[in-house]
Amino acid sequence: MTYVRDVGALARKDLLLELRARDTLPAMLLFVVATFVVFHFSLPAHPSKLAASGLLWVAILFTALLGLGRAFLPEQEQRVLDGLVLAPCDRSAIWLGKSLATLAFLAAAQVVALPLYALFFRPLTGSQVLGVALADVGICAVGTFLGAMAVTTRARELLLPLLFLPLAIPIVVGGVGAGVAAEPGRYLVFLLLYDLLFAVICWASFEYVVSE
């Protein structure tokens, strides 16, 4: 229970910071809306199911990257991460709290993005929405972990996409498959397994990311 309370306190802190500073969610929203508008006017009318699904995932991934790149900035700004690392709580709670807050931002961006996608391109299917939800979990788990690694480096804006995008390829494969395949079930299972596997890896190894 103490662990859950620690995670809750850390996630609540991130939501409060965003509510005050408003520098992550508005940027994500603006980016995803602008991306769909640009695609809408630059692509031919009625793109194929596969092409439309592909551009949905391009928008989701790069919107997520925008949020992930900023996730640890408040900690970096005043070296607050040192204070959190010294606290007697399990260090993985820092990762989990941050992942949950980032997941909330990404979900909030998608509340706007998904209807817009349906309006501009193709109606969404149930399996597609479920695929996006499962992918979000994986994106936030892996991206937050890599964000913590990248934030201490000088080239963090370059390093995060370099590390994250190759690891996100299975998410894109699963997400596109869940949207276009005749039997999306196996792609959803694939996304679920990805989430479980990478969440466990990130949870178990976060301690080493924040230790010198």
Add this chain to the structure above:
Amino acid sequence: MLTARRLGKRYGEKRVLRGIDLELPRGGFLVVTGPNGAGKTTLLRICAGLAQPTEGVIERAVERGQVGYLGHEPLVYRELTAHENLELYGRLYRVAERRERIGMLLERFGLWDVRHERVASYSRGMTQRLALCRVLLHEPELLLLDEPYNALDEAGAELLDAQLAELRSERTFLLATHEPARVEPFASGRLALAA
């Protein structure tokens, strides 16, 4: 409480610390002095467990949660209020009677009236006072204080003197400073680092 043998630290080619031996018994008060770049901050970060030595060994007879570390940065969120910052740390450090303890510290350090204002609106001195509240919040056994008088006005410095005097007999201190005369009455030992 803290023992270091032949402690050294390198950042790439640059050597920051070399051959440091120190013995800090429980209840001791060690003052670390030295010019800029002598490695005082690095030594304190190693003692806190925030950095690892590249040479030598360090032994701490204290758990992570019983260390209070004051660095150059206040380690508080600028967009949160003083109260929210201390509330967060209080939860993470499992402070008993958290509200009372936070209220007492804020009042003692003269931040009670501004406790609901964002830290971003504080002066450097007020932020340092808040950082001291954060360090003392969980009543740590070992206090690692890096230039604690930085940015404090005379009233703030006197408050800190009073805190050190009150805690001197109960806690163990490792304090780095450019003003050793100020803490001389509390000191049980001195470590001078060379550049």
